[in-house]
Amino acid sequence: xxxxxxxxxxxxxxxxxxxxxxxxxxxxxxxxxxxxxxxxxxxxxxxxxxxxxxxxxxxxxxxxxxxxxxxxxxxxxxxxxxxxxxxxxxxxxxxxxxxxxxxxxxxxxxxxxxxxxxxxxxxxxxxxxxxxxxxxxxxxxxxxxxxxxxxxxxxxxxxxxxxxxxxxxxxxxxxxxxxxxxxxxxxxxxxxxxxxxxxxxxxxxxxxxxxxxxxxxxxxxxxxxxxxxxxxxxxxxxxxxxxxxxxxxxxxxxxxxxxxxxxxxxxxxxxxxxxxxxxxxxxxxxxxxxxxxxxxxxxxxxxxxxxxxxxxxxxxxxxxxxx
Amino acid sequence: xxxxxxxxxxxxxxxxxxxxxxxxxxxxxxxxxxxxxxxxxxxxxxxxxxxxxxxxxxxxxxxxxxxxxxxxxxxxxxxxxxxxxxxxxxxxxxxxxxxxxxxxxxxxxxxxxxxxxxxxxxxxxxxxxxxxxxxxxxxxxxxxxxxxxxxxxxxxxxxxxxxxxxxxxxxxxxxxxxxxxxxxxxxxxxxxxxxxxxxxxxxxxxxxxxxxxxxxxxxxxxxxxxxxxxxxxxxxxxxxxxxxxxxxxxxxxxxxxxxxxxxxxxxxxxxxxxxxxxxxxxxxxxxxxxxxxxxxxx
Numbered sequence: 001x002x003x004x005x006x007x008x009x010x011x012x013x014x015x016x017x018x019x020x021x022x023x024x025x026x027x028x029x030x031x032x033x034x035x036x037x038x039x040x041x042x043x044x045x046x047x048x049x050x051x052x053x054x055x056x057x058x059x060x061x062x063x064x065x066x067x068x069x070x071x072x073x074x075x076x077x078x079x080x081x082x083x084x085x086x087x088x089x090x091x092x093x094x095x096x097x098x099x100x101x102x103x104x105x106x107x108x109x110x111x112x113x114x115x116x117x118x119x120x121x122x123x124x125x126x127x128x129x130x131x132x133x134x135x136x137x138x139x140x141x142x143x144x145x146x147x148x149x150x151x152x153x154x155x156x157x158x159x160x161x162x163x164x165x166x167x168x169x170x171x172x173x174x175x176x177x178x179x180x181x182x183x184x185x186x187x188x189x190x191x192x193x194x195x196x197x198x199x200x201x202x203x204x205x206x207x208x209x210x211x212x213x214x215x216x217x218x219x220x221x222x223x224x225x226x227x228x229x230x231x232x233x234x235x236x237x238x239x240x241x242x243x244x245x246x247x248x249x250x251x252x253x254x255x256x257x258x259x260x261x262x263x264x265x266x267x268x269x270x271x272x273x274x275x276x277x278x279x280x281x282x283x284x285x286x287x288x289x290x291x292x293x294x295x296x297x298x299x300x301x302x303x304x305x306x307x308x309x310x311x312x313x314x315x316x317x318x319x320x321x322x323x
Numbered sequence: 324x325x326x327x328x329x330x331x332x333x334x335x336x337x338x339x340x341x342x343x344x345x346x347x348x349x350x351x352x353x354x355x356x357x358x359x360x361x362x363x364x365x366x367x368x369x370x371x372x373x374x375x376x377x378x379x380x381x382x383x384x385x386x387x388x389x390x391x392x393x394x395x396x397x398x399x400x401x402x403x404x405x406x407x408x409x410x411x412x413x414x415x416x417x418x419x420x421x422x423x424x425x426x427x428x429x430x431x432x433x434x435x436x437x438x439x440x441x442x443x444x445x446x447x448x449x450x451x452x453x454x455x456x457x458x459x460x461x462x463x464x465x466x467x468x469x470x471x472x473x474x475x476x477x478x479x480x481x482x483x484x485x486x487x488x489x490x491x492x493x494x495x496x497x498x499x500x501x502x503x504x505x506x507x508x509x510x511x512x513x514x515x516x517x518x519x520x521x522x523x524x525x526x527x528x529x530x531x532x533x534x535x536x537x538x539x540x541x542x543x544x545x546x547x548x549x550x551x552x553x554x555x556x557x558x559x560x561x562x563x564x565x566x567x568x569x570x571x572x573x574x575x576x577x578x579x580x581x582x583x584x585x586x587x588x589x590x591x592x593x594x595x596x597x598x599x600x601x602x603x604x605x606x607x608x609x610x611x612x613x614x615x616x617x618x619x620x621x
Contacts, residue, residue: 052450
């Protein structure tokens with residue numbers, strides 16, 4: 001890059017910019033104009049919805065005009081804290097959200113372990129095969145994961161039920177899907193099945209990047225296999241792990257709704273409803289559109305707080321921001 | 324000492340191999356299980372009797388299922404959004420990533436943050452839905468494409484990649500009078516192909532797998548995707564039974580080939596999986612090369 005180019009608005013020398021000189025619009029604005037259509041798209045689909053927040057101040061019903069519905073001020077926000085039924089509902093949903101995210105963070109060490117153990121496999125062909133096949137579940141949709149769960153666990157002809165009956169462990173089909181006894185565990189297990197192999201890829205790449213000489217030196221010093229893993233491999237992938245951990249903190253309450261949406265049924269609803277799913281169920285399917293908007297607003301505000309927190313943490317520990 | 328460590332080694336390696344063998348099998352078996360159920364006698368599969376290997380093999384299901392009402396339309400929508408959406412996303416992120424690599428751009432840092440922040444922050448699903456409604460994005464194919472054109476993560480990838488290229492390339496072309504667009508198409512685009520390929524596969528898989536946008540935005544069957552139809556088939560056994568009755572035909576008395584809830588569910592699942600099976604191994608190759616360059620500053 002030439003020395004004049006920086007964030008400073010110094011006019012460039014004519015030699016460098018024949019095209020700009022021809023048109024008359026300074027290059028810095030011309031570049032902005034190129035980006036403008038895309039910025040408009042981002043504005044329309046990501047920022048314009050902020051306007052929808054005003055629905056939380058009304059008693060809005062879809063199909064009516066906003067001006068025809070009563071303005072209620074902060075009533076819906078107050079009711080989250082003042083109306084016992086709604087407080088309880090929101091607390092239940094928050095508990096599910098926090099539980100799923102916390103379990104997600106706890107299990108985030110599994111891909112690390114997976115990568116370290118895989119790096120100990122000597123047969124290249126075995127390693128490659130494992131790596132390719134275990135990432136397959138990551139590329140299928142949650143609907144398909146549910147289809148698999150359905151084929152494996154449904155009460156009529158699911159494989160697991162057939163198997164357990166044949167082995168004499170169960171005497172009849174058991175409905176594993178419409179069941180609320182271990183919903184959180186089931187969700188994290190499916191998420192692990194889907195994401196483990198894929199999650200390990202980053203770490204596998206990080207391990208490949210570790211200087212082989214470190215291992216040789218450690219061997220000379222008499223360090224055993226586990227010692228080498230602990231003292232060389234683990235520190236080697238820590239930076240990668242830390243970045244990903246920060247991102248999951250920033251996204252702590254954004255755990256999406258697709259997985260929970262496809263797995264939900266009337267029986268496991270109490271434990272599967274995370275924030276977004278709850279907002280969908282009450283706002284889109286139920287009648288309480290404005291209340292749902294208020295809840296999802298609070299969620300957005302909390303998530304921006306978490307983002308700043310994670311960013312701070314990142315600057316403090318790594319000296320670099322995440323956004 | 325030496326002997327101890329080598330038996331320890333052996334035990335470790337045995338368990339290590341065993342663990343990976345079992346987990347790999349766990350990842351693979353469900354797909355195998357779905358597949359053998361689609362090609363076995365429909366009568367047996369509906370009773371859960373096809374467990375480890377196919378029985379009375381036939382391939383009728385794949386032909387029959389595509390004839391089901393709405394399914395070929397859903398396949399068309401899925402393919403359409405995948406192809407068009409992928410091209411749009413790759414073009415959008417490649418161009419925007421390139422523009423953002425230009426330090427001369429007006430208020431570059433601000434606009435870059437303007438885009439990046441949308442990775443972590445959104446207004447919430449209900450306000451988003453209301454705006455989509457107002458923009459006439461419900462029951463509109465464009466709703467599958469337009470919001471996907473700018474994806475912050477891909478923009479980062481391209482920007483970082485372009486910044487890693489030698490500056491001399493662009494400078495010498497500029498000397499020769501090449502404008503921003505010429506530079507992009509002649510110099511940058513050919514060079515960023517590895518990262519563009521990564522993004523293409525990523526975007527294609529995302530589009531193919533998208534589901535929740537249909538749930539929110541589409542009420543007209545015309546815009547249903549395969550994922551959505553599969554979800555419906557899994558949950559609505561009543562409507563599925565109606566479809567089976569209407570497709571059954573009068574002459575079809577062969578129980579092993581007559582469509583059942585199970586045969587339709589497994590076959591549609593396989594149709595949804597097959598394209599992924601073909602595409603994803605390529606991803607592995609590009610991914611490590613492409614992402615590792617870009618992910619340094621994520």
